[in-house]
Amino acid sequence: xxxxxxxxxxxxxxxxxxxxxxxxxxxxxxxxxxxxxxxxxxxxxxxxxxxxxxxxxxxxxxxxxxxxxxxxxxxxxxxxxxxxxxxxxxxxxxxxxxxxxxxxxxxxxxxxxxxxxxxxxxxxxxxxxxxxxxxxxxxxxxxxxxxxxxxxxxxxxxxxxxxxxxxxxxxxxxxxxxxxxxxxxxxxxxxxxxxxxxxxxxxxxxxxxxxxxxxxxxxxxxxxxxxxxxxxxxxxxxxxxxxxxxxxxxx
Numbered sequence: 001x002x003x004x005x006x007x008x009x010x011x012x013x014x015x016x017x018x019x020x021x022x023x024x025x026x027x028x029x030x031x032x033x034x035x036x037x038x039x040x041x042x043x044x045x046x047x048x049x050x051x052x053x054x055x056x057x058x059x060x061x062x063x064x065x066x067x068x069x070x071x072x073x074x075x076x077x078x079x080x081x082x083x084x085x086x087x088x089x090x091x092x093x094x095x096x097x098x099x100x101x102x103x104x105x106x107x108x109x110x111x112x113x114x115x116x117x118x119x120x121x122x123x124x125x126x127x128x129x130x131x132x133x134x135x136x137x138x139x140x141x142x143x144x145x146x147x148x149x150x151x152x153x154x155x156x157x158x159x160x161x162x163x164x165x166x167x168x169x170x171x172x173x174x175x176x177x178x179x180x181x182x183x184x185x186x187x188x189x190x191x192x193x194x195x196x197x198x199x200x201x202x203x204x205x206x207x208x209x210x211x212x213x214x215x216x217x218x219x220x221x222x223x224x225x226x227x228x229x230x231x232x233x234x235x236x237x238x239x240x241x242x243x244x245x246x247x248x249x250x251x
Contacts, residue, residue, distance in 0.1 A: 005034060012043050015052040017059040030065040039065040044076075045101045049120055049159040054078050071096050075112045075128070078121040087131050094133055097140070105154045106147050106188055109140020117154035117170065120162035125151075125169055135173045146183040150175060152201045153184065156227065157208030161219040168226065177201045177227040186213075202227045217242045 004027035011019030024030055030039045039060050043053070054077050067073055071093065074082035086093050098110045107118060113133045116125040129135060141148040152175040155167035171177065183197040184204065192212040196204060205223045208215035218241060225235040 008034065008039070009042060012039070012056065012060075013046050013048055015048050015050045015056050017052065017055045020056060020059050021063070024063050030060060030063045038068055040067050041100070045103060047103050047159065049162045053119060054121075069098050069100060072098050072112060072115055075115050075121065075124045076119065078116075078119075078124045080123050080127045083124060083127045084131070094128070094131055099140075101189060103187055103190060104159065105149065106139065106185060108142070108147060108188075111137045111139070111151070113137060113151045114139055114154055117151040117163055117166050118158075120155075120158060120166055122165045122169060125166045129169070129173050135170055135175045136179065141182075142185070144183075146181075146185055146195065148181050149184055149204075150179060150201075152177065152179075153181075153199075153204055156201050156205035156223050157213060157215050157220060161216065161223070164219070164223060167223060171226065171230045175201075175230075177230040202231065217246070 004023050008020065008023035008027065011023050034042060040057065043056055043060060057076055061067065061073075067076075071086075074086050094112065096112060098112070098115055099108050101107075102118060105118060107114060110118075111133060113125060113128045113135070114137070115121075116128060135152075136150050138148045138150060152167065152170050155163035155170065158164070178200055180198060180200045183195055184199060185193060185195045186207075187193045194210065194212060196207050199207065202224060205220060205227055207213065208220040208223075209217060221238055221241045225238055228235040
């Protein structure tokens with residue numbers, strides 16, 4: 001029984017719809033929990049971000065997997081028509097808050113725009129902004145006063161820099177690159193959990209250089225430069241990138 005579950009989880013982690021379908025065909029219904037949680041939750045929580053996320057999500061739903069927060073489905077699928085239809089049918093939908101586990105920046109008390117930013121869904125983010133979602137909306141704060149971050153924070157040190165286009169979209173729409181929060185617990189509940197204190201999007205971007213974040217130095221500094229410019233600050237002081245000292249060929 002565990003063999004097909006192991007294969008399913010690997011398929012989800014690798015964003016392979018083909019392997020998801022093959023694993024599901026060898027096991028039981030995906031409407032049942034997989035090791036204690038819905039199959040879709042595994043996809044939402046896992047480390048990988050890619051263009052195949054939406055196809056994997058559609059595949060899981062098509063195989064009977066439940067979505068814990070179905071109100072977020074149009075955004076998770078990056079489906080512009082579905083977003084517009086849902087907003088038209090339900091005047092309160094754009095104000096919904098999402099609570100689920102995230103491998104990176106928290107999605108606790110997050111808006112739909114936070115969700116689009118986290119998964120790098122540019123079309124969804126653009127549509128939400130067009131529909132009037134506040135570009136500087138805040139996520140919830142926890143009992144320690146941490147988080148309370150805006151969607152921009154999700155974009156500045158994303159996996160594979162996938163959310164950089166959303167970062168530029170948000171900055172163009174007036175997202176504050178100088179807004180400071182008391183702290184963000186990155187990867188809450190995972191082995192790489194890291195609390196980052198007193199951060200702005202600029203500082204949070206630079207924290208992508210921490211080894212546990214596995215981000216590319218060049219990507220991080222390109223994002224830092226864009227954020228500094230958005231703050232009206234000079235970015236001319238960014239030098240020695242990539243850092244020669246860190247190069248494996250450095251003498």
